[in-house]
Amino acid sequence: MPTPSDAAFIPLADALADALGPAVVSTDPADRERHASDWSGLQGSRPRAVLRPRTTEQVSAALRLCSAAGQPVVVQGGLTGLAGGASVQEGEVALSLDRLAGVEAIDPAAMTMTVKAGTTLAAVQAAAEEAGLFYAVDIGARGSCTIGGTIATNAGGIRVVRYGMTRLQVLGLEAVLADGTVLSDMGGMLKNNTGFDLKQLFIGAEGALGVVTRAVLRLQPAPRARATAWLAVADDSSLITLLSAARQRLGSSLAAFEAMWPGYLSAITARGPHYRAPLADIATPAVLIDVFGDDPAATDADLRERLEGFLADALEQGWLNDAVIAESIYQSRRLWAIRDEAPAEYSTLFRSSKGYDVSIPIGRMIDAVRVLETALSGAVPEAAVLIYGHLGDANIHVVIGFDAPVEKAVYGRVDDLLYGTVRDFSGSVSAEHGIGVLKRQWLGFTRSAAEIATMERLKAALDPSGILNPGRVVAAPS
Ligand SMILES: Cc1cc2nc3c(=O)[nH]c(=O)nc-3n(C[C@H](O)[C@H](O)[C@H](O)COP(=O)(O)OP(=O)(O)OC[C@H]3O[C@@H](n4cnc5c(N)ncnc54)[C@H](O)[C@@H]3O)c2cc1C
Incomplete structure (x- = not known):
């Protein structure tokens, strides 16, 4: 289905405002500018409009209308993502979950928290602490990133070595499909072997398969x-x-x-x-x-x-x-x-820099780092190479920094070298930040053709008109 032109968007904008209320739909230039780009450094376009629903029903109505009109939609949480998935591409509408926020309930017996997707990770951590419990995911972006965003990217962080990634913390999920269908599995049961566990489809899918609106999170005993x-x-x-x-x-x-x-x-x-x-x-x-x-x-x-x-x-x-x-x-x-x-320092430390987030099988990690350091010092001797990360999870971050602006082609060379080394060592081109748009061309270094084709079939089944986060993770259906 062709994307509506700017002129054809006007009746859709009116229909969205009628269905959701004018306060939910903004075409104000300042709002559009604020919602253009995420933290990845990928400069986004101004979205045609910013939708900021307060309820699941509003998310569903918005997607139903956009789907019917063939209007592409990009889902946004706290915009701290590092793979460019939330940065807007030309002609998209931004669907921000930032107002669909708040902790709904904490069940101390089940040790769970029911929460809306736009709640910040820091607010979830604080609410758990207040209840004498502990939410185990922790990342540097905690003050801005949302629970929905951390679920969509299956965020890792500093506690994975003990508690696992976000996937292991999600006991229940509500998600809205591209056509507005609401899938609600909010029972929060640890054991529920009744057919396919559909919620797993949305965890780590980076918004390409559906919009996460609510979740039931597993809490842990607070460390004494x-x-x-x-x-x-x-x-x-x-x-x-x-x-x-x-x-x-x-x-x-x-x-x-x-x-x-x-x-x-x-x-x-x-x-x-x-x-x-x-x-x-x-x-x-x-x-x-x-x-x-x-x-x-x-x-x-x-x-x-x-x-x-x-x-x-x-x-x-x-x-x-x-x-x-x-x-x-x-x-x-x-x-x-x-x-x-430290990551907040890179923009002042270097005139130009790029970060990588990769996994290497732990037994080969040290050899891989040595190979990388040698290859990078040969290819870009003028660059600073910063290597650090979650070694307990076999996940390192590599930052390449330059004192002067560099041509895009230089990063192209670094990409080839770095991701080539990861492939040679049977690693993953994204350990935790996701594929988004920035790493799509490297997906085949970690996933087989059969796996990618299956991902594309899932995408086509759940979003046949390809309006939801098009071009993120896998190609949109043609
Ligand atoms: C300083 C800093 C430190 C970080 N540290 C870590 C770390 O240690 N470990 C780690 O894993 N990550 C880390 N990250 C990146 C991490 O992916 C994000 O911070 C976070 O998970 C994204 O949440 P967000 O709400 O900002 O999502 P956004 O940036 O808004 O979106 C990220 C992706 O998820 C999709 N999305 C967002 N919300 C939803 C939703 N409700 N439903 C469906 N799709 C949605 C978007 O379309 C996009 O593709 C860090 C980022 C920063 C800036």
């Missing part, structure tokens, strides 16, 4: 005790030995295992006192570890003693040069700032 340690690792080979030992010695209390390679450490710690490394030694990789104690009798002192025992052994084995345990929550936050807040 916590400890954070900074480890100066002896060399890169020791990283994997250390991870394996930490898993065995610290067991399920291991709640974060984040690695930072020397290039990252020198660039970030030079940013000023806020990012000062706790140990002078930054010539070898560093690791940030969190441990949580769930036992009601657990104390910070017990946990610390356990961590100290592990670190003493690791020092004796020669895996570490040194280590320090945070003495207070304040110190723990200072350590985490070096890892968590």
Whole structure:
């Protein structure tokens, strides 16, 4: 079905305003500008209109009308996505979930929270904490990203090593299909083997198969005790030995295992006192570890003693040069700032930069990083290469930064080299940020032709006119 022209959009805009109320539909230039682009750096176009529904029924009515008119729609949460999926393409309407927000209920017996999709991750975490519980997903964008966005991208973050990705936290889901059909599976049951588990289709689909409107989230017991340690690792080979030992010695209390390679450490710690490394030694990789104690009798002192025992052994084995345990929550936050807040610095650190988010099978990680570093220093010797990430999940982020603006072709060369290495090491071209539009051409490096064809068949079945997030993840049906 052809997309309506700008002139043909006017009757649709009127029909949308009639059905949803004028407050939900905005064609104001400032609103359209605000909803043009996400965090990925992909400059979006101004949407034809911004729809900001407050209810599932309004989402359904909006999609029904857009579907009937062949009007492409891009779904937006907090616009913190890094794959360009929420950036607007020419002629699209933006459907923002930001007003469909709020925690509906917390069930302490079932340990679940029922929440609307536009609620920020930080608000969900705070509500869980207030109820004496814990929501396990945590990412740096927590203050702006929405639960719907984290479900749509199956967000990972710093706690995956212990609790898994967003998919494991979703016990119930409500989603609206492109034609306005509402699929509601909000029972929140852990066990429900009655046919296909349709909610799984929408988790990680980046809005290409439906719009997430509500969810039932699994909550966890709140950690009773916590400890954070900074480890100066002896060399890169020791990283994997250390991870394996930490898993065995610290067991399920291991709640974060984040690695930072020397290039990252020198660039970030030079940013000023806020990012000062706790140990002078930054010539070898560093690791940030969190441990949580769930036992009601657990104390910070017990946990610390356990961590100290592990670190003493690791020092004796020669895996570490040194280590320090945070003495207070304040110190723990200072350590985490070096890892968590640094991405906000890239725009001031470099004139031009690009980030990559990849998985490599853990046993091949160190070799892959060495190959990458050597290849990048040959291909773009003028670039800074920052490598860090969720090593506990075999997921690293690579940032390539330049002191001067660079031609697009340079990033093309880096893409080829980086994703080629990932393919050679049987990794994934997106560990957690998703494919969106920016990584579509690389999807075949990680997924087989049969898998991609099946994704396209699912897309065609659920969105036959291809109006929902067209061109994201897979091609829209022709
Ligand atoms: C500083 C920073 C740190 C980050 N750290 C991490 C990290 O550690 N781990 C990680 O996994 N990610 C991380 N991210 C990226 C992450 O994908 C997003 O922050 C978050 O998951 C997206 O949520 P959002 O509400 O902003 O979605 P948006 O950016 O608005 O959208 C992202 C995608 O989801 C779709 N979408 C949004 N809402 C819905 C909905 N309700 N229904 C259907 N589709 C929808 C959009 O169309 C788009 O394709 C980080 C981003 C930033 C800026």
